[in-house]
Amino acid sequence: MNGRVTKNRGKMGYFYTVVFNFILKIMKKFKIFLYIIAAVMMITVATVVISCVKSDVEVVPKVDIADITGNPTETDDENTDGGFWRVGVPNIDLPPMIIWEKNKLTGFEAELIAETAKRLGFTYEIVPIFPGTERELLEDEMIDVAWGNMMDTGKQRLFYDMTEPYITIPQVIVIYERSGITEKKDIKNVSAVLSTPAESLLKDRKIGIEVEKINSSKNYSEAFALLRDGAVDAVICDKTLAEYMRDLDDQIVILDENVAEVKYSAAFSYDHEDMRIAADQVLGDIIYDGVTLDLSKKWLGSIRLTRNDGDK
Numbered sequence: 001m002n003g004r005v006t007k008n009r010g011k012m013g014y015f016y017t018v019v020f021n022f023i024l025k026i027m028k029k030f031k032i033f034l035y036i037i038a039a040v041m042m043i044t045v046a047t048v049v050i051s052c053v054k055s056d057v058e059v060v061p062k063v064d065i066a067d068i069t070g071n072p073t074e075t076d077d078e079n080t081d082g083g084f085w086r087v088g089v090p091n092i093d094l095p096p097m098i099i100w101e102k103n104k105l106t107g108f109e110a111e112l113i114a115e116t117a118k119r120l121g122f123t124y125e126i127v128p129i130f131p132g133t134e135r136e137l138l139e140d141e142m143i144d145v146a147w148g149n150m151m152d153t154g155k156q157r158l159f160y161d162m163t164e165p166y167i168t169i170p171q172v173i174v175i176y177e178r179s180g181i182t183e184k185k186d187i188k189n190v191s192a193v194l195s196t197p198a199e200s201l202l203k204d205r206k207i208g209i210e211v212e213k214i215n216s217s218k219n220y221s222e223a224f225a226l227l228r229d230g231a232v233d234a235v236i237c238d239k240t241l242a243e244y245m246r247d248l249d250d251q252i253v254i255l256d257e258n259v260a261e262v263k264y265s266a267a268f269s270y271d272h273e274d275m276r277i278a279a280d281q282v283l284g285d286i287i288y289d290g291v292t293l294d295l296s297k298k299w300l301g302s303i304r305l306t307r308n309d310g311d312k
Contacts, residue, residue, distance in 0.1 A: 082117075082120040082121040082122030082123075082278070083122050083123075084122065084123050084124065084125075085117070085122050085123070085124040085125075085144045085145060085275070086124070086125055086127050086142070086143045086144045086145075087113055087124050087125070087126055087127060087143065087144070087145055087147050088127045088129040088134060088137055088138075088142075088143035088145065088146045088147065089105055089109060089113075089126055089127070089128060089129065089147055089148045090128075090129060090130075090131045090148055090149045090195075091128035091129060091130060091131075092131060092193070092195075092218075092219050092220075093219060093220060093221075094148075094149060094193065094196070094220060094238070094241060095107060095220070095240075095241060095244045096108055096240055096241075096244050096299040096300065097109050097148060097149075097238070097240060097241075097299075098110075098148050098149065100128070103128075105126045105128075107299065108240075108295070108296075108299035108300060109147060109148040110126075111295055111299070112166070112286070112295070113126070113147055115286055115295070116279060116282050116283065116286065119282045119285065119286070120278055120279070120282050127142075127143050129143065129146075131149060131194065131195030131196070132195045134146035134150065134160075134267060135159050135160070138160070138267070138268065138269040139269060141269070144268070144269075144272065144275060145266050145267065145268050145275065145279070146160070146266070146267040146268075147266050147267075148264075149195070149196060149197070149264070150162070150264060150265055150266065150267045151197040151200065151262050151263070151264065152165045152263040152264060152265040156267070160267035160268065160269075160270075161267070161268045161269060161270045161272070161273055161276045162265040162266065162267050162268070162276070163265045163266045163267075163268075163276060163279050163280040163283055164265065164280055164283070164284070165263035165264055165265045166264060166265065166266070166283045166286075166287060167263070167264050168261055168262070168263045168264075169238045169239055169240055169261070169262050169264065170238075170239045170258035170260070170261050170262075171197070171198055171201065171207065171236060171237070171238065171239070171258065171259050171260040171261065171262055172236070172237065172238075172239045172242050172254050172255065172258055172259065173187065173209070173234050173235075173236060173254070173255040173257070173259060174224075174227065174234060174235040174236075174237060174242045174245070174246075174252055174253070174254055174255075175187075175227070175233065175234050175252075175253050175255065176227050176228060176230070176251055176252065176253070177251045177252075177253050178251065179230065179233065181233055181234070183255075184208075184209045184234075184255060184257065184259070185209075186233070187209060187211060187233045187234045188211055188212045188213070188233055189211065189212060189213045189215070189231075189232045189233045189234075190202065190209075190211050190213070190214060190215065190232055190233060190234045190235065190236055191214075191215040191216075191217050191222075191223040191226050191227065191232040191234075191235050191236075192214065192215075192216060192217070192223065192235065192236045192237065193216075193217050193218075193219060193220050193223055193237065194216045194217060194218055194219075196237070196238075197238075197262040198236040198237050198238070198262075199214070199216055199236075201236075201260050201262075202214050202236060206260060207236060207259050207260055208259040208260060209259060215231075215232055220237070220241060220245070223235045223237070224245055224249075224252075227252075228249075228251075236259065238262070239254070239258070240299075240300055240301070242254045243301045266279055266283070
């Protein structure tokens, strides 16, 4: 009797064990199923949220910079094996070097870029950029070269792969005739265009004059308006700009002494040394072969294209 009871209890224990294990398996499967349901729900919610966010974002269509500037993206030369270059140029007027007319670049730099493109056989677009953003745009490959207003110094070459300077322009002091100022020692309050070499040299005290106040003007028109109104004693700028303004206003006087000289180069990323080498060679040819004589006479007055070793 006791033996049969023990045997039956053993069978029942085995049965309970099997059922319990089966229930555990079902629970585990059910738990996994819950995880799957939760994951699907999370993905669905995330998709809905992203869709809602996207619906509130204004999509800006991509615009060809060449359409904005009106500049040709292709050279007239049949040889266009030099690829496609995005040429970053400051979006401020610095005549006669950089002149924007109805969003189209003209002036000395525009014609020099076009001549370089023709000789190298590359197509290009002019990209208007804010002065001071050149390094970031080159590193992010938004432009291939920064051209115009790029002062060539040892410090600059730490960040840019620069061509040899294609032009050297004196920095001069511009005064208004009725101001009565005749010597630079009388100048205390000056203006220079923001993010130009003249402003940089003034702030670094490398301009050769001691001033009490520097007014950084957003453009050359504002700088010379301050001069005409007597709000500043002088404007410091490229001699090319000074001569350009003197042709427009006979009250403008350029002091005889140059206070500094600035060398200008084209700047590339160090990742594009091949482009810099090609541009360097062609710029040298442009300077020395006499083709640019008419270009320099047209735009630069007394300034000529030169390199460190002089004119040919």
